[in-house]
Amino acid sequence: MKRKxxxxxxxxxxxxxxxxxxxxxxxxxxxxxxxxxxxxxxxPDARWGEESFEKAEQKFFRTAAEKAIAKAxxxxxxxxFLIGGDLLNQIISASFSAxxxxxxxxxxxxxxxxxxxxxTLGSMLVDGGFAEHIICATSSHFATAxxxxxxxxxxxxxxxxxxxxxxxxxGAAVLSRQAQSERxxxxxxxxxxxxxxxxxxxxxxxxxxxxxxxxETILTxxxxxxxxxxxxxxxxxxxxxxxxxxxxxDLSRQCGVELAGVHQDCGVMIYKGMKGMHCGGSGCxxxxxxxxxxYWRQLRSGKIHHILFVATGALLSPTSVMxxxxxxxxxxxxxxxxxx
Amino acid sequence: MKRKxxxxxxxxxxxxxxxxxxxxxxxxxxxxxxxxxxxxxxxPDARWGEESFEKAEQKFFRTAAEKAIAKAxxxxxxxxFLIGGDLLNQIISASFSAxxxxxxxxxxxxxxxxxxxxxTLGSMLVDGGFAEHIICATSSHFATAxxxxxxxxxxxxxxxxxxxxxxxxxGAAVLSRQAQSERxxxxxxxxxxxxxxxxxxxxxxxxxxxxxxxxETILTxxxxxxxxxxxxxxxxxxxxxxxxxxxxxDLSRQCGVELAGVHQDCGVMIYKGMKGMHCGGSGCxxxxxxxxxxYWRQLRSGKIHHILFVATGALLSPTSVMxxxxxxxxxxxxxxxxxx
Numbered sequence: 001m002k003r004k005x006x007x008x009x010x011x012x013x014x015x016x017x018x019x020x021x022x023x024x025x026x027x028x029x030x031x032x033x034x035x036x037x038x039x040x041x042x043x044p045d046a047r048w049g050e051e052s053f054e055k056a057e058q059k060f061f062r063t064a065a066e067k068a069i070a071k072a073x074x075x076x077x078x079x080x081f082l083i084g085g086d087l088l089n090q091i092i093s094a095s096f097s098a099x100x101x102x103x104x105x106x107x108x109x110x111x112x113x114x115x116x117x118x119x120t121l122g123s124m125l126v127d128g129g130f131a132e133h134i135i136c137a138t139s140s141h142f143a144t145a146x147x148x149x150x151x152x153x154x155x156x157x158x159x160x161x162x163x164x165x166x167x168x169x170x171g172a173a174v175l176s177r178q179a180q181s182e183r184x185x186x187x188x189x190x191x192x193x194x195x196x197x198x199x200x201x202x203x204x205x206x207x208x209x210x211x212x213x214x215x216e217t218i219l220t221x222x223x224x225x226x227x228x229x230x231x232x233x234x235x236x237x238x239x240x241x242x243x244x245x246x247x248x249x250d251l252s253r254q255c256g257v258e259l260a261g262v263h264q265d266c267g268v269m270i271y272k273g274m275k276g277m278h279c280g281g282s283g284c285x286x287x288x289x290x291x292x293x294x295y296w297r298q299l300r301s302g303k304i305h306h307i308l309f310v311a312t313g314a315l316l317s318p319t320s321v322m323x324x325x326x327x328x329x330x331x332x333x334x335x336x337x338x339x340x
Numbered sequence: 341m342k343r344k345x346x347x348x349x350x351x352x353x354x355x356x357x358x359x360x361x362x363x364x365x366x367x368x369x370x371x372x373x374x375x376x377x378x379x380x381x382x383x384p385d386a387r388w389g390e391e392s393f394e395k396a397e398q399k400f401f402r403t404a405a406e407k408a409i410a411k412a413x414x415x416x417x418x419x420x421f422l423i424g425g426d427l428l429n430q431i432i433s434a435s436f437s438a439x440x441x442x443x444x445x446x447x448x449x450x451x452x453x454x455x456x457x458x459x460t461l462g463s464m465l466v467d468g469g470f471a472e473h474i475i476c477a478t479s480s481h482f483a484t485a486x487x488x489x490x491x492x493x494x495x496x497x498x499x500x501x502x503x504x505x506x507x508x509x510x511g512a513a514v515l516s517r518q519a520q521s522e523r524x525x526x527x528x529x530x531x532x533x534x535x536x537x538x539x540x541x542x543x544x545x546x547x548x549x550x551x552x553x554x555x556e557t558i559l560t561x562x563x564x565x566x567x568x569x570x571x572x573x574x575x576x577x578x579x580x581x582x583x584x585x586x587x588x589x590d591l592s593r594q595c596g597v598e599l600a601g602v603h604q605d606c607g608v609m610i611y612k613g614m615k616g617m618h619c620g621g622s623g624c625x626x627x628x629x630x631x632x633x634x635y636w637r638q639l640r641s642g643k644i645h646h647i648l649f650v651a652t653g654a655l656l657s658p659t660s661v662m663x664x665x666x667x668x669x670x671x672x673x674x675x676x677x678x679x680x
Contacts, residue, residue, distance in 0.1 A: 004469045005420060009444045011470045052663055080345060081532060089429045090657035091449050095535060099668040104349045104532035106457060107655070107670075109431050109449045117446060121461065128468020129344045130351045148659075192421060192444035195435060315435035315447070317428065319488075323392055328439040330447075 004127075007224030009191050009217070016186035017123040019336065020133075021072025021174035023064045024293030029142070030169055033271045038294040039169075040067065046143055046168055054092065057141035060170035060285070061086065062097040065137040068172035068292070072133070073180055079103045080131035083118040086139050086284055087111060087166075088148060093139050103135065111313030112210075112238050113193065114138040115171060115288035116332035119309075120190040122175045123334070132177050139170035140283025149203075149318060162205040164241045164267055164282035171288025183339040185299045191221035193330040195315065203314075203321045207244020207267075207279055210312040213329035214240060215251040218310055221333045222257065229262045233304040236295065237331075238287030238311035239267030241279030266290035287311045299338040309334045344467075347564030349531050349557070356526035357463040359676065360473075361412025361514035363404045364633030369482070370509055373611045378634040379509075380407065386483055386508055394432065397481035400510035400625070401426065402437040405477040408512035408632070412473070413520055419443045420471035423458040426479050426624055427451060427506075428488060433479050443475065451653030452550075452578050453533065454478040455511060455628035456672035459649075460530040462515045463674070472517050479510035480623025489543075489658060502545040504581045504607055504622035511628025523679040525639045531561035533670040535655065543654075543661045547584020547607075547619055550652040553669035554580060555591040558650055561673045562597065569602045573644040576635065577671075578627030578651035579607030581619030606630035627651045639678040649674045 006012050026039040027046055036042070043060065050056040061084070069076050082103040086093040091107050098105035110117040118136035125131045143153060145166040151157040175187065196216050200209040214237050222228065229235060240248055245265045252259045266287045271277035291309055298304045312331040321327075346352050366379040367386055376382070383400065390396040401424070409416050422443040426433035431447050438445035450457040458476035465471045483493060485506040491497040515527065536556050540549040554577050562568065569575060580588055585605045592599045606627045611617040631649055638644045652671040661667075 005471065014469070054659060054663060085449065088657065089659065090451065090655060092655070092657045092660050095655035095668055095670075096660070096665070098670075099535040099537050102534055104534055105670060106461060106532070107449045109425065109447045111430065121446060124465055124468055124470050128464055128470065129354070130464050130468065131345065192446070194442055194444055195439040197439050315430060315432070317430035317432045319394060319429065320432050320436070323394060325436070328435055330435075330438075330445060 009220050010224040012189045013127040017126045018176045018179040018184040020176040020180040020184050021068045022292040022296040023068035023172050024289040025060050025064050025170045027168035035270055035294050053143040057093045057139055057144050058096045061093045061139040062100055064170035064172035065135050068174050072174040079133050079135045081134045083122050084137040085109045085114040087145055112284050113311040113313030113330050113332050114284045116311035116334050119334045120332050123187040126175050126177050134175045137172035138284040138288045140166050140285035142166045142168045160204040163278045164280055165277050166283035167281045167286035169285030169289035171292035183300045186337050188337055189335040191217055191333040193217045193332045195328045195330050197326055197328040199326045201326045206314045207241040209314050209327040210329045211244045211247035213331040214248050214312045217331035217333050229259050232306050232308050234264050235262050235308045237265045239282040240265050241267045243279050305338040307336050349560050350564035352529045353467040357466045358516045358519040358524040360516040360520040360524050361408045362632040362636040363408035363512045364629040365400050365404050365510045367508035375610055375634050393483040397433045397479055397484050398436045401433045401479040402440055404510035404512035405475050408514050412514040419473050419475045421474045423462050424477040425449045425454045427485055452624050453651040453653030453670050453672050454624045456651035456674050459674045460672050463527040466515050466517050474515045477512035478624040478628045480506050480625035482506045482508045500544040503618045504620050505617050506623035507621045507626035509625030509629035511632035523640045526677050528677055529675040531557055531673040533557045533672045535668045535670050537666055537668040539666045541666045546654045547581040549654050549667040550669045551584045551587035553671040554588050554652045557671035557673050569599050572648050573646050574604050575602050575648045577605045579622040580605050581607045583619050645678040647676050
């Protein structure tokens with residue numbers, strides 16, 4: 001058997017795990033941004049016909065999962081496992097969706113790193129011989145996140161300049177043991193994150209809190225895989241935003257690695273040029289929908305060939321913040337190669 | 341390669357995954373119960389020298405993980421992954437412990453099913469060749485759970501007769517590719533749960549909500565593995581409590597399977613004979629500490645040889661309850677064989 005654990009944090013798949021289906025959903029704000037043409041679907045509004053924002057978020061999650069399965073040409077009964085999570089307490093978007101989908105379910109929590117955590121676990125279970133197909137999904141919703149983590153929307157509390165706007169979005173990916181098409185991209189390797197905490201306590205500045213975790217995971221990945229940044233067409237962070245992205249470049253430079261030119265950030269891209277978005281987008285759905293929407297299409301069309309998707313998560317809770325704790329963060333990286 | 345996916349929900353390990361270390365911590369109430377001699381450690385009180393109950397719960401989690409690793413004769417740097425979660429919002433007990441432990445971390449959320457979810461994922465990653473050693477851990481705490489899910493303790497709200505007492509406890513297990521001793525038990529198979537929801541909306545009657553999920557997973561496991569209940573020395577649910585256990589036996593009987601005699605429940609056992617405990621214990625720590633304490637010792641001493649550990653989780657949140665949703669539940673089952 002080929003050695004599958006390389007260095008401390010990186011695992012390499014023995015045979016490629018194919019990315020056979022993807023689906024990406026945004027909402028009205030995401031429609032105004034430059035990635036608008038790359039979503040598979042845009043919800044008409046944040047309620048999407050549901051009684052509550054929480055139920056709407058479940059609809060985002062469930063729809064993304066169902067339609068990614070359909071795009072892979074499969075039926076939900078062919079999915080061996082659903083691996084997913086979201087930002088809400090007790091990951092209710094994922095759990096309630098799992099109830100409707102009836103697929104054996106692993107609930108995960110990695111805050112905004114959830115899509116990379118899900119795809120990392122999913123790839124290992126497929127490569128390990130435990131599954132033919134796995135559906136990975138995650139979602140976030142501006143209104144449910146504000147209600148839970150910040151202030152009631154009705155108060156109209158001003159946002160700080162370092163804040164980021166939680167994307168109302170979901171992304172899903174089907175991972176398979178066999179390719180469905182020669183255009184299917186492949187998961188080759190993944191780097192599992194350590195929790196990193198440099199002592200940031202400002203919960204309205206998540207980009208700054210998460211940048212060190214992103215830097216640690218990216219530098220570890222490059223070292224353990226023996227790559228330079230230029231070996232990638234894009235090293236894509238989930239949602240560091242403009243400030244966090246600058247910090248990531250600075251931190252990497254201090255370690256002798258230049259990421260400028262190759263680094264892209266879903267949080268920066270999703271609302272680029274839009275007013276009132278401060279440092280950009282955030283939320284599990286931001287990175288997941290950009291990966292399953294924009295990057296899926298770039299890989300399939302052959303415009304890019306080799307990417308590292310690095311989703312970062314801030315593992316704080318309102319309780320931990322109120323108790324004066326700093327913000328522990330994590331980043332998982334998934335290495336993806338285009339088909340053909 | 342041996343076929344690893346048997347039926348819809350069950351996976352079978354190609355080679356045994358060894359359970360090489362375990363550690364179990366309880367607190368004052370757990371000390372009064374009949375399982376008292378089987379805990380590795382009893383915390384002196386619910387604060388355990390910390391500023392808050394939440395920080396105390398982190399200490400339970402972290403200590404259980406650290407000492408299970410030591411009991412396996414290993415160092416934390418030898419652990420490839422930490423897989424764990426807890427009941428608190430954003431699983432802060434697990435995440436903050438991961439920060440201190442510095443082990444590449446997968447955060448999971450399965451409510452009280454977390455220990456079985458963690459061991460299922462961990463076994464597959466070891467068998468799949470991605471890890472030599474994995475540490476699985478989970479915790480719960482009466483005071484943090486009451487604060488988050490129910491009423492402030494200071495109000496002295498009476499509990500309903502169907503309620504269960506969240507255990508202040510933690511359990512941890514090291515899973516390894518190689519045995520450390522001929523007495524090490526082995527994980528042979530696991531059955532991954534579907535989310536089951538029969539419409540129970542009473543969040544003070546979790547046993548009733550979770551019993552159908554337990555029944556579904558146990559019956560599926562027996563069918564997919566081709567076993568009868570009598571092939572096990574014990575089929576152990578995590579925390580159905582007295583009422584939920586009765587319902588499990590009834591539901592199974594309706595499907596023609598008699599579990600009486602072989603079924604045991606950690607929630608019933610942990611506070612047996614104690615006053616004011618209503619339907620018994622609950623919380624991730626209840627099943628995890630009973631498995632890592634009592635059952636670990638029974639397996640190692642050869643008193644029992646073949647068990648099915650079925651941890652059940654109620655995937656509700658206070659928000660979903662307030663929005664009138666019923667309680668989706670899940671149960672994962674881990675099949676364990678004693679050493680020698």
